């Protein structure tokens with residue numbers, strides 16, 4: 351399902367509403383809500399929205415468990431850390447217990463970080479493939495999502511839940527959840543804004559061939575739902 355909003359602000363209000371509704375439903379159904387956060391500028395704006403009292407006071411944060419879809423291989427206090435971004439824009443404003451927060455660890459090597467995080471997920475989800483209730487994702491202009499970049503070794507991973515992802519994009523190496531985990535989510539929600547994403551949005555949502563060229567096209571939940579929240583600028587070539 352694709353939903354188009356006037357601008358980033360409206361999109362984030364809708365995103366916050368969706369977050370609250372999904373969390374409330376999961377807590378009623380299963381007693382807990384698991385969510386995987388993303389990095390990126392649109393997710394940051396969404397987190398700032400959810401941090402507002404009018405949204406976050408609707409939720410029982412004792413029952414909310416926060417994970418990450420990807421991370422840069424940097425210490426937690428590095429300016430490029432997705433964990434730092436989410437803590438500063440959302441987590442510090444809500445009454446979530448620290449033990450409910452599961453960041454991707456910064457270990458000796460990216461592979462060790464990935465292995466440690468997989469162990470954390472296996473413990474939480476009791477060894478069976480995880481079904482994270484909500485996975486929030488951004489879209490890069492090159493078609494990447496999470497840290498699944500075109501050409502990355504991580505694209506072919508079928509057994510590991512988490513793996514390092516080498517990319518030609520400058521900056522630190524990445525650690526990412528793999529397709530088998532992302533595609534088992536209850537709901538995957540892409541948030542995309544800005545005209546520089548319009549061409550890639552068109553390639554993905556109105557493809558001319560059936561070939562899956564871009565990583566974001568391979569997000570196809572097995573049994574869950576997929577929603578794209580777009581602003582008008584990002585949706586200008588499809589609407």
Ligand SMILES: O=C(O)[C@H](O)[C@@H](O)[C@H](O)[C@H](O)COP(=O)(O)O
Nearest residue numbers: 389390391392488489490495496
């Ligand atoms: O940590 C990250 O950077 C993300 O995992 C990445 O996948 C991001 O969501 C997209 O690149 C979109 O980012 P923007 O919203 O900033 O364009």
